[in-house]
Amino acid sequence: MTKTATKPVPRKPDYEKALRKAGIRITRPRKIILNILGETEDHPDALEIFRRAEQIDKSISLSTVYRTMKLLEEMGAIHRHAFEGGPSRFEQAGGDHHDHLIDMDTGDVIEFRSDRIEQLQQEIARQLGYDIVHHRLELYGRRRKD
Amino acid sequence: MTKTATKPVPRKPDYEKALRKAGIRITRPRKIILNILGETEDHPDALEIFRRAEQIDKSISLSTVYRTMKLLEEMGAIHRHAFEGGPSRFEQAGGDHHDHLIDMDTGDVIEFRSDRIEQLQQEIARQLGYDIVHHRLELYGRRRKD
DNA sequence: TAATCTTTTGCAACTGAGTGTCATCTGGCA
DNA sequence: TGCCAGATGACACTCAGTTGCAAAAGATTA
Structure with missing residues (x-):
């Protein structure tokens, strides 16, 4: 990690x-x-x-x-x-606040957190003239098989 | 911008x-x-x-x-x-692909795009052992009044 | 252009997730 | 223990979307 x-x-x-x-x-x-x-x-x-x-x-x-x-x-x-x-x-x-990765095959939910993304979201909202009340970030994916 | x-x-x-x-x-x-x-x-x-x-x-x-x-x-x-x-x-x-900021007062949808965020999402999924099929990023906010 | 053969349509009945109503029940305090 | 506002279970209802079906309308061919 x-x-x-x-x-x-x-x-x-x-x-x-x-x-x-x-x-x-x-x-x-x-x-x-x-x-x-x-x-x-x-x-x-x-x-x-x-x-x-x-x-x-x-x-x-x-x-x-x-x-x-x-x-x-x-x-x-x-x-x-x-x-x-x-x-x-x-x-x-x-x-702590976190976002989710959803396993499309099993429905399992994996939690993750990225301060960098949170920070970028703030920047974007500010540029567009908005205050973020909350957000939703979900990644939908499949286990990598290699 | x-x-x-x-x-x-x-x-x-x-x-x-x-x-x-x-x-x-x-x-x-x-x-x-x-x-x-x-x-x-x-x-x-x-x-x-x-x-x-x-x-x-x-x-x-x-x-x-x-x-x-x-x-x-x-x-x-x-x-x-x-x-x-x-x-x-x-x-x-x-x-082009984009994400959305939803104005909570009016329901208006503002489109935006951040390559940096996309890239970070990829990194996170890779670390967790997943391939992203698609994602959802929505910011819910209110117009900043100042 | 008409005949044919699917696909698509409009309608109405249905589904799934969640909410509202209401008579009955119960947690918490006196 | 008795009281009573707040909570519960049962069930009717709503809302977004889907499905079954007979009738209609594309596309293809004659």
Whole structure:
């Protein structure tokens, strides 16, 4: 790994505390979903989170998963990624900012980070007379076989 | 405009000829849609293309617009952009590759190009053991007021 | 130009992801 | 433990896009 791209280290902040402080009730479904997100290394979609949650509590509903994802997104606790040709996929926030490389054969998501690219984006936006609110950089590729 | 970002010049290739050669029938709806795409400077969605097409031929249907967009995309004649929180938007292919800055207040799309960023993306993918098939770089921002 | 044979169309029914409604339930505090 | 605003599960609904199908219209040939 050189200067151009470094893999960010995942962190697992305690969102339960933060939500409680914001006056949001920590219910059974929310606890389960938060645990799933804190545990996982991948980028599951709502249906996948629902399926994992069902294994813990059979009575959980898909609507609640969608509602919870929306809530957590608004609170800044998770990030939503709309990769092409599929439903939104989620990851816990709290780690360093990074972009994504999507393996087109497996759907795997590899995180990377390039300060140089971030900096160039800022320059470009400034030249065009804009302030960047956020950006999306996704590389779609296939494992090089050699 | 400096080295870091240059605005690409739009071109208007003759896709009608290319489609005919690929054994695809040039029908009235397709002719109309192709003209709309060749004419426009913006990035309309399917519904907007449908509305513009209706003004020329009242009998055109939205399904045909969707079908035609899909066909043209598969032929490489147009590019589909799924900007966040909205339907797919289209632009004629054939110009130089570029990325997009989306004005969050107006929905306007500004095209830009940075060879430096393209190059860095290649480096990153190579380091991670991947070949890039394509990528998506979108900057979401607001006009700087000063 | 007409006959033929596909391809394409318009329409309407359908799909998938996500949202809204509402009666019921429950977390958290008194 | 009782209360009650906020949260839940069930399900109807929306929105963007796709699909099935009978009718229409390109292209090719006669």
